[in-house]
Amino acid sequence: MQTYVMNGAYWSVPGHSVYYDWPRAYGYSEVQAQATQPLTFVLVHGSWADASFWNGVAMELRRMGHTVYVPEFPGHGSDLNPNVTHGMISKAVADYIIANNLRDIILVGHSFGGSVVQKAAELVPDRIRRLVFMDGFVVADGQSVADQFPASMRQGFEQLRKMSKDDTIMLPFETFRDTFVNVADLATAQKLYSEIRPEPAKPLFEKLDLKKFFSLNVPKSYLFLTEDAAVPQAEGFGWHPHMSSRLGQFRLIKSPGDHMTFFRTDPALMAHKLYEASRD
Amino acid sequence: MQTYVMNGAYWSVPGHSVYYDWPRAYGYSEVQAQATQPLTFVLVHGSWADASFWNGVAMELRRMGHTVYVPEFPGHGSDLNPNVTHGMISKAVADYIIANNLRDIILVGHSFGGSVVQKAAELVPDRIRRLVFMDGFVVADGQSVADQFPASMRQGFEQLRKMSKDDTIMLPFETFRDTFVNVADLATAQKLYSEIRPEPAKPLFEKLDLKKFFSLNVPKSYLFLTEDAAVPQAEGFGWHPHMSSRLGQFRLIKSPGDHMTFFRTDPALMAHKLYEASRD
Amino acid sequence: MQTYVMNGAYWSVPGHSVYYDWPRAYGYSEVQAQATQPLTFVLVHGSWADASFWNGVAMELRRMGHTVYVPEFPGHGSDLNPNVTHGMISKAVADYIIANNLRDIILVGHSFGGSVVQKAAELVPDRIRRLVFMDGFVVADGQSVADQFPASMRQGFEQLRKMSKDDTIMLPFETFRDTFVNVADLATAQKLYSEIRPEPAKPLFEKLDLKKFFSLNVPKSYLFLTEDAAVPQAEGFGWHPHMSSRLGQFRLIKSPGDHMTFFRTDPALMAHKLYEASRD
Numbered sequence: 124m125q126t127y128v129m130n131g132a133y134w135s136v137p138g139h140s141v142y143y144d145w146p147r148a149y150g151y152s153e154v155q156a157q158a159t160q161p162l163t164f165v166l167v168h169g170s171w172a173d174a175s176f177w178n179g180v181a182m183e184l185r186r187m188g189h190t191v192y193v194p195e196f197p198g199h200g201s202d203l204n205p206n207v208t209h210g211m212i213s214k215a216v217a218d219y220i221i222a223n224n225l226r227d228i229i230l231v232g233h234s235f236g237g238s239v240v241q242k243a244a245e246l247v248p249d250r251i252r253r254l255v256f257m258d259g260f261v262v263a264d265g266q267s268v269a270d271q272f273p274a275s276m277r278q279g280f281e282q283l284r285k286m287s288k289d290d291t292i293m294l295p296f297e298t299f300r301d302t303f304v305n306v307a308d309l310a311t312a313q314k315l316y317s318e319i320r321p322e323p324a325k326p327l328f329e330k331l332d333l334k335k336f337f338s339l340n341v342p343k344s345y346l347f348l349t350e351d352a353a354v355p356q357a358e359g360f361g362w363h364p365h366m367s368s369r370l371g372q373f374r375l376i377k378s379p380g381d382h383m384t385f386f387r388t389d390p391a392l393m394a395h396k397l398y399e400a401s402r403d
Numbered sequence: 404m405q406t407y408v409m410n411g412a413y414w415s416v417p418g419h420s421v422y423y424d425w426p427r428a429y430g431y432s433e434v435q436a437q438a439t440q441p442l443t444f445v446l447v448h449g450s451w452a453d454a455s456f457w458n459g460v461a462m463e464l465r466r467m468g469h470t471v472y473v474p475e476f477p478g479h480g481s482d483l484n485p486n487v488t489h490g491m492i493s494k495a496v497a498d499y500i501i502a503n504n505l506r507d508i509i510l511v512g513h514s515f516g517g518s519v520v521q522k523a524a525e526l527v528p529d530r531i532r533r534l535v536f537m538d539g540f541v542v543a544d545g546q547s548v549a550d551q552f553p554a555s556m557r558q559g560f561e562q563l564r565k566m567s568k569d570d571t572i573m574l575p576f577e578t579f580r581d582t583f584v585n586v587a588d589l590a591t592a593q594k595l596y597s598e599i600r601p602e603p604a605k606p607l608f609e610k611l612d613l614k615k616f617f618s619l620n621v622p623k624s625y626l627f628l629t630e631d632a633a634v635p636q637a638e639g640f641g642w643h644p645h646m647s648s649r650l651g652q653f654r655l656i657k658s659p660g661d662h663m664t665f666f667r668t669d670p671a672l673m674a675h676k677l678y679e680a681s682r683d
Numbered sequence: 684m685q686t687y688v689m690n691g692a693y694w695s696v697p698g699h700s701v702y703y704d705w706p707r708a709y710g711y712s713e714v715q716a717q718a719t720q721p722l723t724f725v726l727v728h729g730s731w732a733d734a735s736f737w738n739g740v741a742m743e744l745r746r747m748g749h750t751v752y753v754p755e756f757p758g759h760g761s762d763l764n765p766n767v768t769h770g771m772i773s774k775a776v777a778d779y780i781i782a783n784n785l786r787d788i789i790l791v792g793h794s795f796g797g798s799v800v801q802k803a804a805e806l807v808p809d810r811i812r813r814l815v816f817m818d819g820f821v822v823a824d825g826q827s828v829a830d831q832f833p834a835s836m837r838q839g840f841e842q843l844r845k846m847s848k849d850d851t852i853m854l855p856f857e858t859f860r861d862t863f864v865n866v867a868d869l870a871t872a873q874k875l876y877s878e879i880r881p882e883p884a885k886p887l888f889e890k891l892d893l894k895k896f897f898s899l900n901v902p903k904s905y906l907f908l909t910e911d912a913a914v915p916q917a918e919g920f921g922w923h924p925h926m927s928s929r930l931g932q933f934r935l936i937k938s939p940g941d942h943m944t945f946f947r948t949d950p951a952l953m954a955h956k957l958y959e960a961s962r963d
Contacts, residue, residue, distance in 0.1 A: 276652075306656065309683045356655065358639070358648070364916040368915060374860075374861035374862070375865055375912040381655075403869045555931070581904075581934035632935040636927075637924045638928070
């Protein structure tokens with residue numbers, strides 16, 4: 124297969140030889156201009172996932188010079204007991220932060236992990252340098268994660284829940300493929316699907332008291348992956364701006380990506396964008 | 404003109420030499436990772452267009468190994484009789500599919516062709532593997548294509564309709580240039596404009612019964628070109644998420660592009676994105 | 684530092700050797716295909732800025748062969764008197780256009796400059812070839828610039844106003860960093876912040892009569908920088924589509940970017956996109 128050289132002429136204005144650096148348009152030049160600020164990340168996974176979800180991104184962040192911690196929820200990963208509550212999960216994350224004596228952390232929540240980060244932040248606010256929601260749920264006070272979906276989808280989740288023997292929800296492949304890994308090829312989609320386990324249902328439907336969270340004075344960022352339709356990009360729904368705007372003032376960063384694919388196929392992009400969302 | 408080499412250093416993290424493959428971020432790596440799945444496309448054009456609209460994209464899809472069919476509407480292309488109805492057009496597409504004995508097809512609708520695909524799908528649902536709306540109208544049950552525009556624009560279309568001698572609508576150049584081919588240069592815009600003919604008005608204003616369409620259990624995708632403002636990107640209007648979300652569960656793919664330009668100037672991009680929207 | 688060659692294989696379809704030119708997808712090929720149309724730009728800055736805000740972009744536009752004028756507001760730059768009104772500012776811009784005998788101009792408004800361009804256009808409509816809003820305020824008739832913010836933010840501005848001794852507003856660094864230069868690195872953010880001065884408050888809160896503006900028949904474009912959250916990207920708020928759609932028919936161009944960073948770190952991108960928004 125032949126190798127082509129990217130022709131700089133494409134990037135220039137005729138007769139003026141202005142070389143155009145495309146990557147700069149995505150903020151990559153800054154990586155060059157300034158040394159990386161070493162950060163301490165605590166990466167909180169979402170539903171239908173466990174700590175291994177972050178493997179690629181954690182490796183890239185460590186390569187960049189950061190320190191990375193990845194807690195795992197009760198009822199997930201090696202813990203097969205699905206009888207967990209949202210409170211148990213968020214307390215486990217806060218306990219992990221305390222047990223490891225972590226301070227000045229970047230607390231990152233992906234997907235359902237966003238709602239976990241909201242509640243964990245109420246427990247250990249003084250240990251957090253910045254909260255980063257990476258297509259993470261920002262639940263309004265008194266609502267549940269399930270409340271963030273249109274009624275027809277919420278009813279679909281409830282039916283899946285009733286069909287299970289242990290109060291869990293398993294996504295049908297077609298749903299996972301088209302709404303969680305929409306930009307992936309089929310082989311990648313199948314591989315990612317083969318790794319997920321039924322998700323404990325209860326935490327998704329619990330109403331959350333988030334009054335303290337919305338009173339916290341902690342810097343916040345929202346990293347939005349523009350093809351992510353795991354929560355529908357519909358009027359009155361969606362990651363951004365519907366849920367993100369509940370944060371009040373926050374730093375907005377965008378990246379190409381759907382809900383899960385690039386965490387596996389392009390962890391370097393995810394890590395770079397996470398750094399842009401997290402640095403001072 | 405000098406040739407520059409894209410400097411990989413830009414894509415690396417200082418001191419770590421992580422080469423960053425930008426194209427991966429747009430899903431191109433998958434083309435490498437997995438052989439193309441050969442598909443049978445039926446490409447349905449929109450208003451102010453005929454089958455030739457798809458020439459470039461069809462060529463690219465065939466190069467990729469796909470089979471491509473391109474039906475043409477009555478009252479369009481070589482058929483100069485503007486006295487057509489929406490029912491005649493959608494039946495012609497369904498008849499074309501049957502006459503060519505096509506099965507397991509990817510039925511793609513661009514622009515007005517989206518509404519045609521909705522009605523044609525009601526006629527031949529069992530022959531469709533996936534429906535793909537490529538900035539195509541997804542009309543709500545009981546509405547018309549014209550109903551998808553703000554009142555002031557719909558009235559503008561109605562005035563243009565009355566001005567014609569044969570119940571057609573011709574777009575003024577300024578409207579076409581700024582809202583159909585906004586990212587094109589002037590020469591490209593003029594060339595594309597020179598090729599369009601007045602559009603039969605009646606099918607745009609007919610109210611459509613779409614109850615059966617919204618009950619069909621066929622996989623669906625929406626390919627959204629992010630600069631497409633042929634239908635205004637306004638609150639309560641637009642291709643995505645306003646019309647796309649009527650599909651319920653669907654696969655979302657995005658690409659740079661306006662309503663028509665890249666079909667002519669960058670058919671390879673359009674074909675790649677169409678494949679991402681269409682593959683299993 | 685090692686130099687890498689961008690591998691064209693990534694852009695090809697296996698077995699077909701179709702070289703894929705990514706830049707084309709962003710409209711750069713047109714710069715090649717057609718000679719640049721020389722335009723006369725009048726660049727109108729925003730709040731917390733003065734004429735020097737445009738230095739990089741003006742230099743790039745001139746390199747491209749354009750003529751560039753950059754008026755400065757009273758109460759800004761070298762004029763330290765904050766006691767100005769919106770009418771004084773827009774009249775100063777119109778007077779500048781008349782004094783320099785400028786005709787057939789591309790009148791560009793960034794940020795607050797959008798509202799200035801609205802009012803200046805009422806004064807010199809016959810001298811304008813096209814209006815370009817570059818994440819510029821499009822204020823509805825009877826509203827103020829401050830009315831474009833959610834109530835909580837507007838109240839924050841009012842508090843900052845009261846805290847000042849001379850009826851100005853100074854942005855706290857944290858607000859500037861996360862909402863004006865969100866994609867910048869910290870050093871760039873600090874440098875840009877060090878250059879801003881308190882902004883005269885009165886023009887931001889004045890209600891504007893814009894009936895004439897909304898009756899003007901002048902071609903209009905909106906250039907939207909997709910990470911710009913200086914006005915929140917929230918439902919019912921934001922540059923695009925909330926404010927942009929008030930223009931009625933307009934040409935939409937998008938670019939990566941936040942509110943201010945790339946004007947400094949990537950003026951070539953900003954200039955190219957401005958040209959796409961401005962050409963015939």
